[in-house]
Amino acid sequence: MIGRLNHIAIVVPDLVAAADIYKASLGAVVSEVNVLPEHGVRLIFVELPNCKIELLHPIDNTSPVFSFLEKNPSGGMHHLCYEVEDLYASMKRLKMDGARVLGDGRPKIGAHGKPVVFLHPKDFLGTLIELEQV
């Protein structure tokens, strides 16, 4: 069912400083700052040859990553995003296995303009998983 790893999301305390670590110290290609008000984050993409790292910072205290940053003030890995071909079929199979889809259980449009859902970390080895339809 799952295909490629699309990205790893890392929540960071300072977006520009974080991008500088990836650009200057680790020598990676980084994007400009993207502001995604509908997701409550500002975001910088780190482009690797085979996948992306997404550096996320909350827009305000209603952001879905605000409390994570409070608990992890130095930053930390927040979620993994796997690509799937058929999000509805994937959700059906996962629900049959007892896995919990977060929120109201319906796909939303993600940061790349494609339908996504998030799966409960307690059902997946302490890892928050995003599934993105491609």
Added chain:
Amino acid sequence: MIGRLNHIAIVVPDLVAAADIYKASLGAVVSEVNVLPEHGVRLIFVELPNCKIELLHPIDNTSPVFSFLEKNPSGGMHHLCYEVEDLYASMKRLKMDGARVLGDGRPKIGAHGKPVVFLHPKDFLGTLIELEQV
């Protein structure tokens, strides 16, 4: 400097149950159990089209992932591994930037038989980073 993401390591409380989540629920291809006494872990590879997930479980309480599992009993993301072409040149550049290499600072032979070092998570946004020479 950094190239491909080689793998994401996830420490898990039960290796066979973890592999079953990736195989049965998420439909991924998983390996048999590999025992790596020199690294203090038992390990299962999840093979994705563009990278690997490594599911790790400590062999005993001297394992480098033992305390992580104590702090995260449901499991959790432990480190990211990026590939580099020249590990010594990468280390030199990182040390000039003030980044700390863990242990005695010298490369060791990693789980894939190639030289690796680990970088201090406090210097990299709360993320433990492994660099592997390819």
